[in-house]
């Protein structure tokens with residue numbers, strides 16, 4: 001460093017940190033004026049004039065996940081939940097059907113019998129989802145099977161968000177019900193149609 005630099009640096013350094021009513025001299029203002037927004041600051045960049053943006057739908061800020069352990073794992077302690085901890089309506093079931101046909105049907109087929117395309121091409125066949133065993137699985141265990149996989153079935157934790165996993169569980173129940181339906185389940189006015197379609201008198 002050239003010798004004359006030292007006094008120059010001392011002089012420049014002296015420009016900061018003293019009591020003065022004058023605004024400080026900023027030779028290099030980079031760190032003081034950063035191209036960023038402070039909380040609550042306004043901007044003309046967005047139509048609502050706010051620099052702070054609302055939370056994007058479907059995202060969660062780190063540390064702000066507000067879901068119970070049971071909802072995320074399907075378990076209450078070590079016990080599987082008997083029933084999905086969600087409100088079930090037609091939209092949820094339809095969503096479950098949609099996701100099931102994408103993620104599960106390749107192996108389990110759309111009816112759940114276990115003859116999906118992947119199985120027809122050699123993958124170990126799964127159990128019939130309407131079998132006694134599958135009927136006896138609590139909702140939480142089916143959720144857990146989707147989350148972690150089981151034996152020959154891979155995990156779908158990464159592909160299917162928690163909410164959709166529960167929706168799929170409701171659709172599995174619908175499939176099971178459809179395979180074990182009795183004539184009493186069909187509204188009387190429509191019973192004639194079934195007889196016609198299935199060819200039974």
Ligand code: HEC
Pocket residue numbers: 100103104105106107108118123124125126127129133134137142145146150151152153154156160168172
């Ligand atoms: C890659 C093929 C494949 C896909 C995709 C798949 N499964 Fe499976 N599933 C299997 C196989 C194989 C088994 C039998 C596992 C075993 O017992 O070895 C199985 C078993 C199951 C069982 C019974 C578990 C038990 O304890 O007996 C359930 C319930 C199930 N799957 C649900 C689903 C659902 C819901 C989906 C969609 C999210 C899905 N599976 C996607 C292959 C698949």
